[in-house]
Structures are given as C-alpha cells and as structure tokens.
Amino acid sequence: MRRTTSPFAGLAACLVLFLIAPVAAGTAPSSPAAQPEQAALPTIDIRDPLPAIATIDLTIPPDDLWQRVRHGFSMPNLDSELVLDWQAWYLSRPEYLKRIIERSRRYLYHIVEQLERRGMPTELALLPMVESAYNPMAYSPARASGIWQFIPSTGKNFNLEQNWWVDERRDIIASTSAALDYLQQIYEMHGDWHLALASYNWGEGAVARAIAKNQAKGAPTDYLSLTMPAETRNYVPKLQALKNIIAQPDLFKVNLEAIPNQPYFVTVDKPADMDLAVAAKLAEMSTEEFIALNPAYKRPVMPAKDKTSIILPVDKADIFRANLEEYDAPLVSWQAYTLRKGDRLDKVASRFGISLARLKQVNGISGRTRIGPGNTLLVPSRGNAATTDLTRVNVPAVQPEVKTVNRGKKAGKSVRAAKGSRPAKQVAAKASPRRAAARGTVRNPAAAKPKSKAVASKRPDSRS
Numbered sequence: 201m202r203r204t205t206s207p208f209a210g211l212a213a214c215l216v217l218f219l220i221a222p223v224a225a226g227t228a229p230s231s232p233a234a235q236p237e238q239a240a241l242p243t244i245d246i247r248d249p250l251p252a253i254a255t256i257d258l259t260i261p262p263d264d265l266w267q268r269v270r271h272g273f274s275m276p277n278l279d280s281e282l283v284l285d286w287q288a289w290y291l292s293r294p295e296y297l298k299r300i301i302e303r304s305r306r307y308l309y310h311i312v313e314q315l316e317r318r319g320m321p322t323e324l325a326l327l328p329m330v331e332s333a334y335n336p337m338a339y340s341p342a343r344a345s346g347i348w349q350f351i352p353s354t355g356k357n358f359n360l361e362q363n364w365w366v367d368e369r370r371d372i373i374a375s376t377s378a379a380l381d382y383l384q385q386i387y388e389m390h391g392d393w394h395l396a397l398a399s400y401n402w403g404e405g406a407v408a409r410a411i412a413k414n415q416a417k418g419a420p421t422d423y424l425s426l427t428m429p430a431e432t433r434n435y436v437p438k439l440q441a442l443k444n445i446i447a448q449p450d451l452f453k454v455n456l457e458a459i460p461n462q463p464y465f466v467t468v469d470k471p472a473d474m475d476l477a478v479a480a481k482l483a484e485m486s487t488e489e490f491i492a493l494n495p496a497y498k499r500p501v502m503p504a505k506d507k508t509s510i511i512l513p514v515d516k517a518d519i520f521r522a523n524l525e526e527y528d529a530p531l532v533s534w535q536a537y538t539l540r541k542g543d544r545l546d547k548v549a550s551r552f553g554i555s556l557a558r559l560k561q562v563n564g565i566s567g568r569t570r571i572g573p574g575n576t577l578l579v580p581s582r583g584n585a586a587t588t589d590l591t592r593v594n595v596p597a598v599q600p601e602v603k604t605v606n607r608g609k610k611a612g613k614s615v616r617a618a619k620g621s622r623p624a625k626q627v628a629a630k631a632s633p634r635r636a637a638a639r640g641t642v643r644n645p646a647a648a649k650p651k652s653k654a655v656a657s658k659r660p661d662s663r664s
Contacts, residue, residue: 264461265309265312272312272321274323275394276394278423278436278440283437286437286441287441291445297454304334306465309462310373310463311376312325320383321393323393327379327397327439328347330442331348336372346371347370347375350378355368355378358382359378364498364564365499365502365503368496371495386400386404395407395411397435398428398432398436401431402428402435410427414426465511465513466514466517468510468511469508469509471524472504475533475534476491476497477533478532478533479510482523483512483519485513499534530581534579534580535580535581537577539572541573552580559577562578563577
C-alpha cells in the first residue's frame with residue numbers, strides 16, 4: 201500500500217529540528233515562564249521645559265566699588281611677619297581705619313578707573329592710605345604733599361604746577377595721573393611691583409644699588425631679601441595688610457560700608473576768577489567739602505588763568521551752573537595791594553579788616569619771609585559783607601614756605617630738594633627717616649621691624 205505524505209510533514213520536521221538544536225548545543229529555549237520577572241521602567245511625562253542653568257555675567261560691574269577693587273587685585277601677596285604686625289596695628293585702631301576709608305570715598309572711583317584703563321593692579325588704589333591717610337592736605341617735613349606725597353622736584357619732573365596760587369601735587373586728578381605715570385615707569389624698570397613700590401618710597405636708584413649689592417654676593421634680589429631703610433622695609437607690608445583687610449573684611453570683623461560703583465565727582469568749567477567761598481556757595485556745599493575736592497588752591501581766590509575747571513560732586517554740578525547763571529554779585533572778594541614805604545603788616549591787616557595771622561597765612565608769609573615796599577599782597581576787598589567768612593577759607597594743616605622777597609635784592613631761595621639728573625625720589629630717600637615720621641609709618645626708623653606690642657602702641661600722625 202503506497203503511503204501518502206502530507207504537505208505539512210516537511211514543515212513539521214523542520215520545526216522539530218529548530219526546537220531540538222538549542223538543546224544539542226547545551227542551551228535551553230527561553231520562555232516567558234522560565235525568565236525572572238523584571239520591573240518595568242518608570243515613564244517620565246515631560247510637560248514643562250527643564251529649568252535653565254544659572255549663568256554669571258562677569259562683564260556686569262558690581263554695585264559695590266570695593267568688590268570692583270577686589271576683582272582687580274593682581275599683585276603677588278607678600279608673606280612676612282611684618283604684614284601680620286601691621287594688620288594688627290590697623291585692626292587695633294578701628295577709628296583711624298574708619299577715618300581713612302571714609303576719606304577715600306571721594307577719590308577712590310576716579311583712581312580705580314584710571315588704574316583699570318592702564319591695566320594696573322588695583323592694590324595701588326590703597327597706596328594713598330599708606331602715603332597720606334588719603335588726606336590731600338598732608339605735608340611732610342621732607343616737603344612731600346598731597347595724597348600721593350610728591351616732593352617738589354618729583355612733582356616738577358611730572359609736570360605738576362607749583363606756584364603762588366596752586367600746588368598740583370594736591371590736585372586729585374593731576375597728581376593721580378602723575379603718580380600712576382611714575383609707578384608705571386619704575387615697574388617697567390624692575391618688572392616687579394614690590395620693587396616698584398620700594399622705589400616709589402626709597403628711590404629707584406637706591407633700590408637698583410641694593411639689587412646690585414645682592415647680585416654681587418649671589419644673594420636673592422626680591423623685596424624681602426634687600427637691605428633697605430626701616431621705612432621702606434615696612435612700606436609694602438603696610439599695603440599688604442590693608443589689602444588683606446579690604447579683601448576679607450568679615451574675617452577681620454571690619455564693617456566696610458559699600459561705596460557706590462559710580463563717579464563721585466565731575467569737572468565743571470570756571471568762567472573767571474572766583475572765590476573759593478563763592479564757588480562753594482553756588483554749588484550749595486560747605487567750603488570744607490569744596491576744598492576736599494579742590495585742594496590744589498593755596499589762596500582763597502581761584503584765578504582763571506591757572507585752572508580752567510573745578511571739581512564738584514556729581515549731584516552738585518547742575519546746581520552750580522544754574523546758580524552761577526543767576527548770580528549777579530561779584531565773584532571775587534579779594535584784591536591785590538602793593539606795599540608802600542612805611543607800611544606795616546599789622547596796619548595793613550587792620551585797614552582791610554583781617555587779622556594779622558590770617559593775612560600772613562593767605563599770603564604764605566612765614567617768620568623767615570622778608571617783605572617790603574613794592575611787594576604785592578592779597579587782601580579782602582573793602583566793604584565786602586562776606587569778608588568775615590572768606591577769611592576762614594582754605595586753611596591748610598601746614599602751609600608750605602614761599603620764596604623770601606627783599607626789594608632791591610635778589611629774591612631769597614626757598615628750601616628745595618637737591619637738583620640733579622637723578623629722579624627726585626632718589627633725593628627724597630635721604631630724608632626717609634623724616635618722611636616716615638610725617639607719614640605715620642615707623643616712628644623709629646632704626647628699628648629692624650615693629651614688634652607686635654610695639655606696633656600696637658603707635659599713634660596715627662597729625663594727618664589722621
């Protein structure tokens with residue numbers, strides 16, 4: 201009997217072989233029942249966009265000027281026991297520290313702005329705290345003047361006008377420009393900011409000689425390794441101490457009030473000769489505040505020929521212009537008077553309603569000054585109702601001496617720094633002990649370094 205093969209038989213045989221093959225290879229067919237049950241992955245329903253990562257725009261200037269100063273710190277830190285000593289000195293005198301910081305508010309924005317334009321470290325904005333306690337009227341026995349403490353010859357080297365009417369060493373804008381020019385110059389000479397600061401204090405020639413001595417001995421030539429006067433040895437540590445305090449006031453428990461990161465003052469054209477008192481009145485500000493911004497003027501009247509602009513707080517500029525437009529009284533209440541034969545200063549003072557002491561102060565007359573017939577004095581205008589107030593204007597803490605004058609003879613010479621081809625700061629280095637006492641730095645220049653207890657006993661100088 202012939203067997204008939206179903207057409208599905210071949211397919212069934214193939215299926216059997218397919219199922220048996222894994223067993224022959226040593227594996228078993230997988231089945232849902234044989235596998236362990238796996239947890240289903242959770243699903244996330246994203247309906248809202250994920251929050252964006254917060255970004256910081258470093259191009260936006262901070263609101264607090266102190267933060268801007270910190271951002272610009274770029275000098276290497278000085279690691280020295282003297283830094284700790286001076287840190288303790290400042291921190292033990294919170295009122296003094298507060299006073300110099302408060303004074304800086306008027307000038308700090310302008311100085312920081314100029315430093316940033318030149319690409320210079322903003323630690324230099326703290327240097328007037330060391331030099332003058334930010335007092336524009338500061339005047340040392342070495343005849344250094346202004347917040348940057350220029351001596352006369354250095355001032356002349358950097359085109360700071362010094363005459364009977366004005367002393368631009370005290371001018372905030374002019375002296376800052378000159379000081380930064382000088383600091384740039386000596387930094388390029390040494391390539392090191394600590395050595396540049398030593399040169400600013402001691403003189404670049406003196407620093408160069410100290411470096412040469414160390415090189416000859418094969419010794420290091422960095423700031424801490426040089427042999428230098430006590431004033432200069434303490435100079436950079438004082439700046440570093442102030443930098444540390446400003447950088448982390450909370451750490452030192454110092455209440456450093458914020459300063460708006462915006463200009464404090466602007467310059468305004470002065471159309472003609474004008475009394476300081478009148479200018480202050482037109483700006484509706486005190487004469488003390490006016491002089492703090494315009495300290496270069498040595499007399500109670502501002503000649504238009506010497507300076508064509510004045511400095512006013514930003515919010516007073518428009519007030520000054522508007523009041524000047526409406527002002528119909530004389531702008532000047534002083535006049536020139538030429539001494540005649542037989543004139544005596546006390547009689548002249550009485551004639552013009554001014555005290556003898558004030559007459560001498562206004563005209564820069566010291567005990568060594570000789571005057572006589574033919575000399576011209578500045579005196580109040582007769583009959584001016586404002587004379588009483590005007591005679592109290594612009595009394596500097598120390599009045600620089602003027603040239604002595606004697607009719608018929610060659611004018612006497614005032615005391616001046618030695619002339620020569622060397623930069624004037626080198627000349628000033630010879631007077632370092634006296635400058636130290638005037639600046640309120642190291643009271644005993646012979647001391648190698650201030651001990652913590654000794655430093656804590658010092659008192660701020662008269663410029664504080």
